Amino acid sequence: MADDSIAIVGGTGDLGYGLALRWAKAGRDVYIGSRVALRAEEAAKKIRGQLGEHARVTGLANEEAIHRAWIVVIAVPFSAQISTITSLKEKFQTGQTVVDCTVPLEAAVGGAATRTLNLWAGSAAEQAARYLPPAVHTVAVFQNVPAPILQELDHDVDCDVFVCGDNPEARARMKPWIEAISNCRYIDGGKLENARVVEALTAFLIGINRRYKTHSGIRVTGIPAGT
Amino acid sequence: MADDSIAIVGGTGDLGYGLALRWAKAGRDVYIGSRVALRAEEAAKKIRGQLGEHARVTGLANEEAIHRAWIVVIAVPFSAQISTITSLKEKFQTGQTVVDCTVPLEAAVGGAATRTLNLWAGSAAEQAARYLPPAVHTVAVFQNVPAPILQELDHDVDCDVFVCGDNPEARARMKPWIEAISNCRYIDGGKLENARVVEALTAFLIGINRRYKTHSGIRVTGIPAGT
Numbered sequence: 001m002a003d004d005s006i007a008i009v010g011g012t013g014d015l016g017y018g019l020a021l022r023w024a025k026a027g028r029d030v031y032i033g034s035r036v037a038l039r040a041e042e043a044a045k046k047i048r049g050q051l052g053e054h055a056r057v058t059g060l061a062n063e064e065a066i067h068r069a070w071i072v073v074i075a076v077p078f079s080a081q082i083s084t085i086t087s088l089k090e091k092f093q094t095g096q097t098v099v100d101c102t103v104p105l106e107a108a109v110g111g112a113a114t115r116t117l118n119l120w121a122g123s124a125a126e127q128a129a130r131y132l133p134p135a136v137h138t139v140a141v142f143q144n145v146p147a148p149i150l151q152e153l154d155h156d157v158d159c160d161v162f163v164c165g166d167n168p169e170a171r172a173r174m175k176p177w178i179e180a181i182s183n184c185r186y187i188d189g190g191k192l193e194n195a196r197v198v199e200a201l202t203a204f205l206i207g208i209n210r211r212y213k214t215h216s217g218i219r220v221t222g223i224p225a226g227t
Numbered sequence: 228m229a230d231d232s233i234a235i236v237g238g239t240g241d242l243g244y245g246l247a248l249r250w251a252k253a254g255r256d257v258y259i260g261s262r263v264a265l266r267a268e269e270a271a272k273k274i275r276g277q278l279g280e281h282a283r284v285t286g287l288a289n290e291e292a293i294h295r296a297w298i299v300v301i302a303v304p305f306s307a308q309i310s311t312i313t314s315l316k317e318k319f320q321t322g323q324t325v326v327d328c329t330v331p332l333e334a335a336v337g338g339a340a341t342r343t344l345n346l347w348a349g350s351a352a353e354q355a356a357r358y359l360p361p362a363v364h365t366v367a368v369f370q371n372v373p374a375p376i377l378q379e380l381d382h383d384v385d386c387d388v389f390v391c392g393d394n395p396e397a398r399a400r401m402k403p404w405i406e407a408i409s410n411c412r413y414i415d416g417g418k419l420e421n422a423r424v425v426e427a428l429t430a431f432l433i434g435i436n437r438r439y440k441t442h443s444g445i446r447v448t449g450i451p452a453g454t
Binding site (some may be wrong): 196220 | 386415421428432434439440441442443445446447
């Protein structure tokens, strides 16, 4: 398996579907996973309907999907993160990069989407790492990307994407996947613990979305071109 | 006193001096405060040296400076924040807007500038509000602005500036002051508690500065023009 394929656990949700669509559009092999294979197949079919039958997107049960790629994106709601990882724990393979996208919004416990919960692990990504097998590399990515924009192919996504993780090679592995999405830029976010900031930023941007009635994203200024 | 003057407590430090320089350049009345009036006067003289003798910048003891304007910026290091506010507490006036810029970097207790401390109040800005008289409006601003760039007048500052505070009028009051700085844009950051995110972002940007050898800033994408 080369790095031209990716699996998306929870690939039928807003973020997962949007990522699958963008990557399929870029000509990558995408394996959409869902608890129910049929729902994943429906999502794959919908993407082929949007992009044409040449799109290389396949719907599978989560267990099957994560066997097909060295990069596995976990794009489930925060409230389902631990149970999803626990149920798949035996299926991950040594050397896989696991991409956690979850944000611990207070909304998960009936509160506001403009605030986050303080997690014992420090961040949802560090929580994921605690439940994942030690033989995989956990990275935290895509928390700040506006999911509704991802799903609209005629819209530029127009934002930077921070990658936090303790393994530098696993971080760098995400660069081509980020750059395959229209007008997204990879930013090395350093250690996994920095996901604490990036996840909190999502709640802050949700507040901005409400005040400005928009789908906001984030950019870092002052980054030299070509880095 | 109209809103064309501003006082900067700690106006001889990197951030305070940079802000004083930019606002004096924009033709505003700037009162630089310092614990030692002489040092404030020296900073004011240095700014007049850079901008010309017409620049309306005055150096004073902190106690004097905060009497001269309805907006008072606190630009001291985090480790001096509480003692500075406590020492000036009797001098603030009802209706003043007090701008806290401090970030609780772990460096204040001998740790890293890429991490923040968890404060009992939630953020440095909320901590400031606890020590300030209730008759002033506390806002949190300028934590993410690259201070070295502020001080180089030939450089575009090029970033968004979030304003968090519980009083909407006090937040809006900062807009012209932010827009007086080259290529800075005001972003309504909502409640004061949101400063938790903005302050943490500073530590994250310091990490980016190290990895990319730059002075980074932040921008929000998707904000409609003219808002």
